[in-house]
Amino acid sequence: MLPLNLLLHHPANQRKGTSNADQPARQEMGGNQLSHVIVDTLRGAANETYGHLAARPSLRTISAALVALIFTAIAKEAAQNARLARRLLIQGVPEQVLTRTKWWLFGLHRYLLGHMLETNPHARGVHRGPEMAPLLHGQGGIDGWAGCASKEPLIVLCRYALGAPKIVVTDPKALQFILSSNSYRFRKNEMTVRFISMVTGDAGLLVAQGDMHKRHRRIINPLFNMKTLKPIVPAMLESLGELYAIIDHSSPSQSLPFHDLSSQLTLNVIGRTAMSHNFDALSPGGSAVSRAYDEGAKVLNESLLLMLGLQFPNTIGRVPTRAKQVIKRNVVGTLIKDLLHNAEQNLDGVMLIHELLRQNQDKALTEHELVCELRTFLAAGHETTASALKACILMLAQHPDVQQKLFEELDAVAVRLDDYDVLLKLPQLNNVINETLRMYSPSLNSTRNAGPGGVTIPTSTLGPLHLPEGFRIEIPTRGMLLDPFVWGDDAMEWKPQRWDSIDLVVGLADVPVERIVNGRRQIGTYEYMPFLAGPRACIGRQFALMTLRLFVAGIVHRYQLTTDMPIGAETLACAISVRITDVPIKFARRRDE
Numbered sequence: 332m333l334p335l336n337l338l339l340h341h342p343a344n345q346r347k348g349t350s351n352a353d354q355p356a357r358q359e360m361g362g363n364q365l366s367h368v369i370v371d372t373l374r375g376a377a378n379e380t381y382g383h384l385a386a387r388p389s390l391r392t393i394s395a396a397l398v399a400l401i402f403t404a405i406a407k408e409a410a411q412n413a414r415l416a417r418r419l420l421i422q423g424v425p426e427q428v429l430t431r432t433k434w435w436l437f438g439l440h441r442y443l444l445g446h447m448l449e450t451n452p453h454a455r456g457v458h459r460g461p462e463m464a465p466l467l468h469g470q471g472g473i474d475g476w477a478g479c480a481s482k483e484p485l486i487v488l489c490r491y492a493l494g495a496p497k498i499v500v501t502d503p504k505a506l507q508f509i510l511s512s513n514s515y516r517f518r519k520n521e522m523t524v525r526f527i528s529m530v531t532g533d534a535g536l537l538v539a540q541g542d543m544h545k546r547h548r549r550i551i552n553p554l555f556n557m558k559t560l561k562p563i564v565p566a567m568l569e570s571l572g573e574l575y576a577i578i579d580h581s582s583p584s585q586s587l588p589f590h591d592l593s594s595q596l597t598l599n600v601i602g603r604t605a606m607s608h609n610f611d612a613l614s615p616g617g618s619a620v621s622r623a624y625d626e627g628a629k630v631l632n633e634s635l636l637l638m639l640g641l642q643f644p645n646t647i648g649r650v651p652t653r654a655k656q657v658i659k660r661n662v663v664g665t666l667i668k669d670l671l672h673n674a675e676q677n678l679d680g681v682m683l684i685h686e687l688l689r690q691n692q693d694k695a696l697t698e699h700e701l702v703c704e705l706r707t708f709l710a711a712g713h714e715t716t717a718s719a720l721k722a723c724i725l726m727l728a729q730h731p732d733v734q735q736k737l738f739e740e741l742d743a744v745a746v747r748l749d750d751y752d753v754l755l756k757l758p759q760l761n762n763v764i765n766e767t768l769r770m771y772s773p774s775l776n777s778t779r780n781a782g783p784g785g786v787t788i789p790t791s792t793l794g795p796l797h798l799p800e801g802f803r804i805e806i807p808t809r810g811m812l813l814d815p816f817v818w819g820d821d822a823m824e825w826k827p828q829r830w831d832s833i834d835l836v837v838g839l840a841d842v843p844v845e846r847i848v849n850g851r852r853q854i855g856t857y858e859y860m861p862f863l864a865g866p867r868a869c870i871g872r873q874f875a876l877m878t879l880r881l882f883v884a885g886i887v888h889r890y891q892l893t894t895d896m897p898i899g900a901e902t903l904a905c906a907i908s909v910r911i912t913d914v915p916i917k918f919a920r921r922r923d924e
């Protein structure tokens with residue numbers, strides 16, 4: 332792109348700003364009609380003002396040029412986004428209402444900030460999901476929905492910075508298409524991919540797209556089937572034993588910070604079971620790796636500059652920041668290479684790293700790709716499982732009746748944790764875990780972009796909907812799990828017993844018209860998705876459920892749990908996963924064994 336001050340000083344451009352000589356320069360700037368008008372106007376004005384300085388560019392000239400460039404870029408982007416949004420609006424997609432109309436620049440803020448300043452539903456954060464629900468069902472707060480009473484849009488358009496549009500989708504028919512039958516026609520958002528790549532490297536399952544994803548998933552799938560997972564139960568229990576030791580050495584009247592303990596515990600679990608390595612995260616002060624991991628996670632959560640750098644990789648993204656230095660150190664990546672070499676000497680081992688090497692005997696994945704995959708297991712499997720575990724334990728401590736019922740169930744079968752087949756079938760245990768994953772889903776939402784050439788998706792109420800290439804889709808996982816239209820008026824309450832009368836209807840693409848059939852609530856595959864669905868659903872689902880079943884059963888059978896945190900007083904934070912920030916738990920040993 333030509334700097335504007337050079338254009339200004341081009342002889343053909345002196346005084347008059349619109350000669351034919353401008354054409355190539357305009358094309359260089361890649362502008363549309365609007366940007367041409369703006370450039371021409373600014374150029375004319377700049378010539379009038381700074382024409383006498385033409386021979387020697389001054390700071391003022393350069394500043395004016397910079398301002399003009401930024402202004403042009405913003406106007407161009409906003410105009411493009413407005414056109415994109417319009418393409419969806421004319422197909423009948425309702426839009427979230429702007430409550431702050433006429434508030435700023437005669438409503439121009441719609442094209443600059445979109446719905447970012449709206450307080451309900453929030454643009455982002457843990458409240459966003461549940462607050463979206465009424466809109467998605469056509470109740471208040473949406474523009475342009477002329478649907479009849481029996482229909483609900485289940486798709487809403489909203490806009491972000493510079494009016495960048497996206498649709499929020501909960502329509503099961505559309506989700507079945509996006510996540511399952513046509514999942515490879517959608518791509519993960521580039522900024523999300525850049526963000527996750529900083530933690531996992533650029534070749535793990537979470538960031539892989541298209542054929543690369545298929546190739547990786549084919550090799551990694553067998554690592555997470557029951558046959559491979561059952562032999563790692565003893566390694567999981569070894570980590571649980573370390574937690575017991577810490578609890579047993581503390582006083583029953585002392586509240587322990589289970590929010591930290593559960594993260595350290597699950598880090599040890601992933602270390603042992605996935606990499607055959609002891610991260611030693613539960614020891615006082617942790618290990619070098621666990622400290623590096625914590626530090627990395629912290630800077631990722633906190634650095635605004637880092638986020639802007641991801642959005643604008645070629646400008647702000649080049650600024651060296653402390654966050655980047657921390658991530659670059661990458662002790663974990665270096666360690667994993669060593670662990671891979673060790674595991675190659677012991678190919679009969681039962682841990683995931685051994686199975687990974689066995690599945691990769693034809694070297695379909697390079698060493699770099701293997702390292703990225705193991706880093707991915709660490710990033711995707713550690714905080715998510717810890718968030719679910721801490722929520723289970725806090726809920727049980729807050730609800731003594733449910734805890735007692737679960738204890739009795741465990742006691743009745745004289746639970747032996749190494750017999751996983753028994754644990755799999757315990758109804759109270761499964762109810763507690765299902766309900767916690769519903770109410771405290773570690774996943775806030777998932778995003779996808781329409782792939783090359785654009786995609787036409789089927790919908791229940793709008794008919795086929797064409798999404799231009801790159802158009803953004805948000806799937807509000809947490810919102811769907813807390814949606815009163817799906818779960819009933821008590822959706823915001825933690826009630827494990829609701830699962831006694833729920834049928835999970837597998838493979839159902841359409842929302843059942845009759846929600847309650849024979850007294851049982853019907854929930855479709857695309858309505859309960861803590862692990863998402865389709866070829867890109869969580870590969871570690873069974874691993875996570877196994878960890879939760881073993882640890883919740885083990886802890887409740889051994890300790891009576893209480894907490895000073897009243898029901899509803901917990902605070903949630905969301906960075907990589909949604910988690911309860913403060914989980915103070917008192918553990919009283921039930922009986923000495």
Ligand code: HEM
Nearest residue numbers: 536708711712715716719774777862863867869870871875
């Ligand atoms: C309660 C715990 C967990 C929850 C709630 C969870 C949730 C999810 C969700 C919602 C996704 C889809 C993300 C998206 O595409 O937008 C996902 C993907 C993934 N998860 Fe999990 N996860 C959990 C535990 C684990 C564990 C323990 C592992 C591995 C050890 C793991 C590994 C992965 C991987 C590799 C992917 C990417 C799959 C792909 O794109 O093919 N997760 N997880």
